Amino acid sequence: MTSDKDPTRAHREPPRRPPGETGRPAAVAQAGPGAAPPPDAPGTSDESSTPGTSAAPPTAPPAAPRTTSRDVARAAGVSQAAVSLVLGDKWRGRVSPAKAEAVRAAARDLGYRPNLAARNLRMGRTRTVLLVVPALTTEFYARVYTGAARVAADHGFGVVLYPSPEGIGPARDPFASAAATLDGVLASSMAADALTALRTAGLPLVMLDSDPDDERATATVNLDIAGGVRQLAAHLLGLGHRHLAHLAADVDSWTFALRARTLGAALDEAPGAVLRREPAELSVAAGLHAAHTVLTGPGPRPTALLCDDDILAAGALKAARRLGLRVPEDVSVTGFDDLALAVAVEPELTTVRLPAEEFGEAGMRALLAVLDGGPAAVPALPVELVARGSTAPPAGAGIPSRTGNAARPGGR
Amino acid sequence: MTSDKDPTRAHREPPRRPPGETGRPAAVAQAGPGAAPPPDAPGTSDESSTPGTSAAPPTAPPAAPRTTSRDVARAAGVSQAAVSLVLGDKWRGRVSPAKAEAVRAAARDLGYRPNLAARNLRMGRTRTVLLVVPALTTEFYARVYTGAARVAADHGFGVVLYPSPEGIGPARDPFASAAATLDGVLASSMAADALTALRTAGLPLVMLDSDPDDERATATVNLDIAGGVRQLAAHLLGLGHRHLAHLAADVDSWTFALRARTLGAALDEAPGAVLRREPAELSVAAGLHAAHTVLTGPGPRPTALLCDDDILAAGALKAARRLGLRVPEDVSVTGFDDLALAVAVEPELTTVRLPAEEFGEAGMRALLAVLDGGPAAVPALPVELVARGSTAPPAGAGIPSRTGNAARPGGR
DNA sequence: CGCCGCACGTTATACGTAACACGTCCGGCT
DNA sequence: AGCCGGACGTGTTACGTATAACGTGCGGCG
Structure with a gap:
């Protein structure tokens, strides 16, 4: 007997579903009996009129009673445990091949899908990050x-x-209780402030693009941003630029701080180089404004604009054009990231290509390694300078070094 | 007596926890006694060298034994059920205010977080879409x-x-069993092919930007794409354009098909208007290529290029420039969507602004309505023509209609 | 005075799955 | 002959939560 017949199940179980199957449960469920009153169901007051769309087909799917592993067991003539073993692929010497096949057939016929909620509860793990x-x-x-x-x-x-x-304010942290639903977290440091609740839950946390010493992270994975910045600096210095401006992302983030720091250090080593820094939010408009400020400010006009991001660079391009400056003849502009935008603008941007997909892969590998208990050691991923049309030697330059494209920094 | 003392629990329960409470359960929980051997812990064989990052701090987080509602109950001196009632805010006349407060205090002190996996299993709903x-x-x-x-x-x-x-191929459908983890689905029709497994699970499905008659959807929510296209056509016709080209997104999607259809219909009503259609994938490069094809093709050169997307329009801008054509003097270009890109390029794009956030809001409202059992009736959301610098009267045009900006289509 | 019902709680399940702890044959070894 | 151990299964339990069902005292009403 398969225990489904047990007499102890005397108590009736709760009403499985609200009665309506097709008809009209509409309004009642709305501000229903006691069901968790929607915190506030304001709806921003759009009184809907003229229904332009939507349709409820005749057959309203009436909450299919999901088939469980026990159903499969019954159909295959085995116990529920056997089903679990077979479908879990751990039946090596525990179930005869014949029955195993019967189980699989039954599962297929019934369209059985394991209930993830139950599995998650039982296992304490979700295989979801x-x-x-x-x-x-x-x-x-x-x-x-x-x-x-x-x-x-x-x-x-x-x-x-x-x-x-x-x-969505952090006030309404969507992950307050999600720890039971997640095995781990992979997070950009730029979004780290959203993680307060997750941290306290003690979930493994791998951070992308963050300070390796960040206390919050179980491990960190980074791109070689500093290397990219140095390549950029070498490229421009090699072209002969000495008056540079840095359109710095006005974001409190480790990566951007690192860019500023590295750039400063690189130029300190170049004799005669001067650098002006101008903060800007990450938008075309802000880039335009910052570039305008820098290009019309007092003192000698910079001959090259290093932007923390391709978006800013697009804005800088516009600013130059509005001031009647040609790019790259009158002023060089560089971006960062190599987004699609970089080749959408004119001229196309010299920028630093970040291997975004590889970055995600490396981060996930690190996280999975952590989940497996091993420490995740990941080298910083190399980045690549992509020289395009937005950079050239400055107007007054002789023949800078003989190469117009200093992609290889040359002498260290 | 708080139920933890009950005698009926005669059967020994399995070792409740690995003995450690603070010390060292670390490794044991890892690949513990019999705990689910990781299916295969390959790690894809990347032999990591030169650890550039990552660090395992001295204290390896030892799998915090989550505090349960029973722990809270014990601390507050009540039963687990009472905790559930209080925290579920349905204790109106069932628990004394004093005890309720005690429960809340205990929950706060212990940092109790309800286990979502258990709640989901019990409730059969996840409040997640x-x-x-x-x-x-x-x-x-x-x-x-x-x-x-x-x-x-x-x-x-x-x-x-x-x-x-x-x-990620559809072969590895991540939602094969996710029905138990989800209450409903909101999906763009462009991604609908990824939904096979979800459909069979019988989840409520609201589709965005899709054919209202789509059988798969429980309801649909749309932008007034046709209206946008008509505004665009009226704008260009009003400027005097008669030779138009449509850079059509080479995507099998209802919205894009609708755009083509509507545009054709609009021009059919305009005497003397001719339209050429050129398909292109959604990328700058493809837009460039398609525009080049159209601008250098046989017959009279189009004076206006309608692009299905701002990205394509950016490519068209580049093509025009390369051919020595000025925009908008020699050729007008329009986009669609009004992405950030639209104002990043030069000249800025005349385009159709789609209210993306409102779209998401409307879609979600419709889905939530469906989950509440009500039919979701949503009017198509209006869109808006944004006239910028990329459109102007064609070269040979007299004074088109006296207004250079036909944002208001005028006669319907 | 007897009993209803309210205020206040507790007990007992069940959700569906994974896996531990037992059983039962049966062939083969000492 | 005794019995060990492998093949083949089944019974049972628990994961943590929400809720139906079941008790209690106690004040008031008929």
């Missing part, structure tokens, strides 16, 4: 996601993506 | 997400974002 990214810059992190998701999938993990709040 | 978007275009859907997540949060729901596969 969270990827937290800043909301601001989407293309780069979209690619990071792609790489991370690929690696995760290869290991049987799913990835939940969370573009960190902005409209 | 999935948002499926195409991987290609990120900025637009990032904004859709923002709107959707805001509405969801206001109703106590979480949103899981899934940029539909590409690198």
